[in-house]
Amino acid sequence: MRKYFTFFKMRLLAGFQYRSAAWAGVGTQFFWGLMYIMIFMAFYRSSDGNSPMSLTEIVQYFWLQQALFAFLFAFNHDAKIAKSIISGDLAYELVKPLSLYKMWFASIFSSKLAATILRSWPILLISFLMPGTYRFVLPSSFGVFGLFLVTLSFALIINVLLGMFMYYLMFITLEIKSTVTIFANFSSFLSGGLIPLAFMPLFITKLNYFLPFRLGYDVPLRVYSGNIAGSEVLISIGLQVIWIIILFSLGNLLFSKRLKKIVVQGG
Amino acid sequence: MIKITNLSKTFKVFKRGKGIRRAFVSLFKREYTRVEALRGIDLNVNAGEIVGYIGPNGAGKSTTIKIMAGILHPSGGECVINGHVPYLNRQEYVKDIGVVFGQRTQLWWDVPIIDSFELLKDIYKIDDKTYEDNLAYLTEKLNLSELIETPLRQLSLGQRMRCEIAGALLHSPKILFLDEPTIGLDAVSKLAVRDFIKKLNKDKKVTVILTTHDMNDIDYLTNRLVLIGKGKILYDGSLSYIKKKYASDKYLVMNLAKMESKIELNDLDLVEVSDYTIKVRLKSDLSDLESTIKLVNSKYKVSDFSIKDTSLEEIISSLYREYEII
Numbered sequence: 001m002r003k004y005f006t007f008f009k010m011r012l013l014a015g016f017q018y019r020s021a022a023w024a025g026v027g028t029q030f031f032w033g034l035m036y037i038m039i040f041m042a043f044y045r046s047s048d049g050n051s052p053m054s055l056t057e058i059v060q061y062f063w064l065q066q067a068l069f070a071f072l073f074a075f076n077h078d079a080k081i082a083k084s085i086i087s088g089d090l091a092y093e094l095v096k097p098l099s100l101y102k103m104w105f106a107s108i109f110s111s112k113l114a115a116t117i118l119r120s121w122p123i124l125l126i127s128f129l130m131p132g133t134y135r136f137v138l139p140s141s142f143g144v145f146g147l148f149l150v151t152l153s154f155a156l157i158i159n160v161l162l163g164m165f166m167y168y169l170m171f172i173t174l175e176i177k178s179t180v181t182i183f184a185n186f187s188s189f190l191s192g193g194l195i196p197l198a199f200m201p202l203f204i205t206k207l208n209y210f211l212p213f214r215l216g217y218d219v220p221l222r223v224y225s226g227n228i229a230g231s232e233v234l235i236s237i238g239l240q241v242i243w244i245i246i247l248f249s250l251g252n253l254l255f256s257k258r259l260k261k262i263v264v265q266g267g
Numbered sequence: 268m269i270k271i272t273n274l275s276k277t278f279k280v281f282k283r284g285k286g287i288r289r290a291f292v293s294l295f296k297r298e299y300t301r302v303e304a305l306r307g308i309d310l311n312v313n314a315g316e317i318v319g320y321i322g323p324n325g326a327g328k329s330t331t332i333k334i335m336a337g338i339l340h341p342s343g344g345e346c347v348i349n350g351h352v353p354y355l356n357r358q359e360y361v362k363d364i365g366v367v368f369g370q371r372t373q374l375w376w377d378v379p380i381i382d383s384f385e386l387l388k389d390i391y392k393i394d395d396k397t398y399e400d401n402l403a404y405l406t407e408k409l410n411l412s413e414l415i416e417t418p419l420r421q422l423s424l425g426q427r428m429r430c431e432i433a434g435a436l437l438h439s440p441k442i443l444f445l446d447e448p449t450i451g452l453d454a455v456s457k458l459a460v461r462d463f464i465k466k467l468n469k470d471k472k473v474t475v476i477l478t479t480h481d482m483n484d485i486d487y488l489t490n491r492l493v494l495i496g497k498g499k500i501l502y503d504g505s506l507s508y509i510k511k512k513y514a515s516d517k518y519l520v521m522n523l524a525k526m527e528s529k530i531e532l533n534d535l536d537l538v539e540v541s542d543y544t545i546k547v548r549l550k551s552d553l554s555d556l557e558s559t560i561k562l563v564n565s566k567y568k569v570s571d572f573s574i575k576d577t578s579l580e581e582i583i584s585s586l587y588r589e590y591e592i593i
Contacts, residue, residue: 003389010378010386017377017418080376092373094338095366096390097358260340263278264333 003098008110015114025069025115026122033066033123037134052198053227055133060225061196063136067123070115072155072217073193074162075184078108081167082176088264101255104167109160139224147233151220154240158216161247162187168251171258191217198227212243268442268474269312269335274344275498276305276330304330306498307344314441317468317475319485319506322495323587328478331495332446335476336366349441362391365435365473369447372427373434374419380430381415384437391438398437404470405433408463425456432460436467443467445477449484461487482579494586501590513582517549518575519559524568532566535559549574 015022040058044051053061070076081104084090093100127136139145166183173179188194190204191213197205208214219236222228228236282300283293305327312318322328333339334346337353337360346353351360374383388398406412409429414422422430428448435443445464449457465488467473479485485492485506492509494502502509518538526542539546545563549555553574563569 003386003392006386006389010375010382013378013382014375087371089371089373091333091336091338091368092366092371094357095336095361095364097362098390099358262339264338 004106004110007106008114011107011111011114012117015111015118022118025119029066029069029119030123030126033062033127034134036062036065041133053196053225056137057222057225057227058196059133060136061221061227063123063127064221064224065193067120067127068116068152070112070119071152072159072191072221073184074159074187074191074213074216075166075180076112077163077166077176077180078111081107082170082180085167085170086174086176090262091264094259099252100259101164101252105160105164108163109156112156112160140226144223144226144229147237148220148224150237151223151233151240154237154244155216155220157244158212158240158247161244161251162212162216164247164251164255168254168258171262187213190214192221193217196221198222212247215240215243268314268316269310269348269476270346271308271310271331271335272345274305274308274310274331274334274346275303275342276327276334276339277342278302278304303498305334305341308495308498308500310493310500310503312474312476314474315468315472316491317464317477317489318491318493319489320476320478320493320495321480321482321485321583326495327498328495329446332366332444332476332478336364336444337361362438363441365438365440365443367428367431367435367443367445367448369428369445369450372419372431374427374430376420377418379416379418380411380422380434383419384415384434387434387437393438397439401437401439402433405436408466409433410459425452425459428452428456428460429463432463436473439471440473442474442476445475445479447478447480449479449481457481457484464488482583486579494590496587496590502586509586510579510582513577513585516577517551517553518577519547519549519556520573520575521545521547521560521563521569522571524570527567530567532563535562 037059040062041055044055044058065072084093090100093103096103124136127134130136139148166179169179169183170176190208190211191197192200197208197214197218200208215236219228219233219240223233223236278301279299280302282298283289308327308331310331320328320331330339334341335348335353337357340354349360349363353360374380375386384402387393393401406415409432411429411433414426414430419427419430432445432448443464448464449460452460461484464475464477468475468488475488477484477488490505490507492502492504492506493500521544523543523545528542530540530545532545532547536548537545538548545567547559547563549559556574560569560572
């Protein structure tokens with residue numbers, strides 16, 4: 001357990017090394033949030049009021065989405081790991097007395113957590129101070145907040161596990177950029193990263209019930225904003241747990257099969 | 268300690284003919300060729316030995332090291348090291364080995380070295396006492412005290428290599444694999460690394476397998492030389508034997524006082540002639556030394572001269588040529 005905590009510490013330390021990058025990230029995320037909210041406001045003003053999410057829910061949804069950017073997007077890849085696959089530096093990872101899959105899981109989990117800790121609070125702070133409809137508000141009750149934290153934690157695990165498949169693909173393609181692009185388009189569309197899933201046509205919603213993507217993204221945001229509640233939340237938590245087990249077992253299996261075939265060239 | 272029998276490794280390499288038509292065809296049907304990196308290698312190493320493992324580029328040195336380190340699975344043969352089969356129970360096995368790849372890095376790029384060391388401490392579950400002792404030993408012998416609080420990215424190559432070596436030894440491994448540890452280093456850093464490996468082997472009885480292209484590394488560290496070429500072990504024995512066999516020639520190098528555009532010394536066995544120097548092969552008992560100097564001095568003005576043995580590099584390249592591996 002201790003080594004995993006050390007991974008987290010390392011990531012936090014590495015994150016602190018690049019202060020200007022962190023601040024630039026905060027700025028970018030803040031303006032994206034603001035832009036999304038303004039687009040949806042214009043959209044709501046001209047609609048007949050019959051929409052799947054209320055304007056307040058939308059505002060909460062986007063502020064959280066931007067604050068938890070590093071947390072919620074499975075395709076935010078870890079440059080160090082991606083590079084080690086391409087360059088063969090993972091040779092060094094393989095001479096460590098650890099399972100590569102678990103070590104990378106811990107490492108990616110830590111870096112996402114560290115990045116979120118470093119970057120989320122300024123965005124949340126500013127959005128709490130925004131005027132009128134733009135304001136980010138606390139959830140309706142402690143219960144909702146508790147459920148939000150549970151779904152969010154499971155969502156993070158799901159995202160890291162989904163991301164592992166992206167690294168698995170990199171083992172095969174030996175190419176970072178296009179692998180990430182394909183994976184990012186696919187996952188952000190299905191998770192709700194492009195448009196909130198509530199606005200998607202029915203057949204995609206139906207398809208999504210059989211896929212894990214929304215569980216790593218859409219669910220916690222909608223729990224916080226109050227768009228889903230009660231038994232629907234509990235079912236989602238159950239599904240999250242089931243998918244964590246499936247994704248972990250599958251990923252672990254694929255990795256151990258692949259590692260028998262790797263070729264580390266040169267040097 | 269290390270027992271390798273009939274080890275082989277074959278890689279599949281994607282191949283494509285030139286031209287657009289072939290490129291298009293390869294989108295649908297890929298052709299592969301098989302490259303035999305290792306074809307039946309046998310190697311035995313005792314505990315506490317230092318083995319210099321050499322061969323031209325592409326001979327299979329790194330492949331062997333990677334199989335021995337548990338990274339690659341061989342295609343055939345057996346490899347038992349320290350009671351384990353490296354690639355089968357990798358996680359258990361690697362606790363007792365240290366690996367340094369001269370062209371790669373295991374330390375974290377953007378945090379101080381000491382933080383990377385702390386992470387290694389937790390990964391290998393090194394107890395506090397061992398860690399402190401090893402860190403003190405390595406800091407002293409590798410002269411790291413001023414480096415360990417600096418991030419890796421701010422260190423020079425030589426400093427970095429010293430840190431990498433220290434990182435590979437924190438968990439007191441019994442075997443150390445060094446894959447080109449002196450590559451790209453300046454003379455001072457090379458000496459520091461060599462010196463350290465020798466001390467480590469003496470102090471802690473660590474078995475060392477070392478690949479290198481710098482023969483002086485081997486000359487300094489060990490007498491056991493293993494030569495690999497085209498995937499086969501061609502020589503396994505002492506370096507001094509090779510030296511005796513190939514280094515019988517002596518050379519006389521003369522520096523000329525002024526530039527000579529044309530040098531005519533038909534009676535001598537000239538090896539190298541340039542504007543200011545002449546290199547002549549002598550008989551091994553030097554019986555023709557005096558007459559040679561006299562002859563040259565009678566035609567041109569010699570300002571200085573020296574007698575040289577065959578360099579180690581030359582010995583090895585004649586060895587490579589003899590085995591036809593380059």
